Amino acid sequence: MSAPAGMADAGNQPSANMDGMVMAGTPAAGLSVGGAAAFIIAWTVMMAAMMLPAAAPMILTFAQAQARRDRAILVPTWIFIAGYLLVWLAAGLVVYPFVQWGHDMASHPASRGDDWAPLALGGTLIVAGSYQFTPLKRLCLRHCRSPLAFVTLHWREGQGGALRMGAQHGLYCLGCCWALFGILVAAGVMNLAWMLLLTLLVFAEKVLPLGQRLSTIIGLALVAGGVAAASGGVPIS
Known part of the structure; x- marks a missing residue:
């Protein structure tokens, strides 16, 4: 994996050093099948590391429910996890063109990263903070915070059912x-700093007892941080 080079880094790194937008295997310019494959693999591994801690209560609840119905719990549980990760893999397919586009802009000779x-980054922070207050966010967060209710409402028998349930939970998590x-x-x-911070934020709002209130605080903090970043009041990387 190469050094991070997102929008925030564009204003701090010369374009000659930007040999990959995000990860090893991502081409220096243009979309490619090889670059997409490398990105998707690394993205999915990263999402697993960041999201599975917050998804652990749901996975354990599924395993317990499976144990009450069938002694064989290991394979269905892993299939449930696979369904969950498939959603994030699909999300990576959507993200990859945007990542490549950002790299191409940042590495263009005429680009002025200090300006944009x-x-x-500030606009992204404001959008993310504002989304915290939307009905869709609250609906998805409520499902993520209620493992027993999710398993009860969405239970499906068999390995195919486990895959479907994992994907359904993944969609709520993505939302x-x-x-x-x-x-x-x-x-x-x-x-790495943003990865750690976002992992902690996701875990806090999904698992901690006051997670729903924390979600509101997170939204306010992100909007404030976005305004500060956009105005140049805080460092962006």
Whole structure:
């Protein structure tokens, strides 16, 4: 994996050093099948590392429900996890062109990252913060915070059912977190500081007892941070 080079880094790195937008295998310019494959693999591994801690209560609830119906729980549980990760893999397919486009803009000789990078990251933070207050965000977060209710309402028998349930939970999770991970795309997908911060935020709002209130606080903080970043009041990388 190469060094992070998201929108936030565009204003701080010379274009000659931007040999890959996000990850090893991503081409220096233009879309490619090889670059997309490398990105999708690394993206899915990264999403697993960041999202599975917050999804652990749902996975454990599914395994317990499966155990009450069938002694064989290992394979169905892994299939449930696979269904969940397939959603994030599909999300990576959507993200990849935007990542490549950002790299192409940042590495263009006429690009002035100092001008547009703070606005891009600031705007992304504002959008992500505003999304925290939408009905869709609250609906998806409510499902993510209620493992027993989800398993009861969406239970399907068999391995195919486990895959479907994992994908359904993944969709709720994507609906809950897509805007937060938009920040990661803007700041640099391999920016470790942002990765850690977003992992903690997702875990807090999904698992901690006051997660729904924390979601509101997170939204306000992101909007404030976006305004500051766009105005140049805070460093962006």
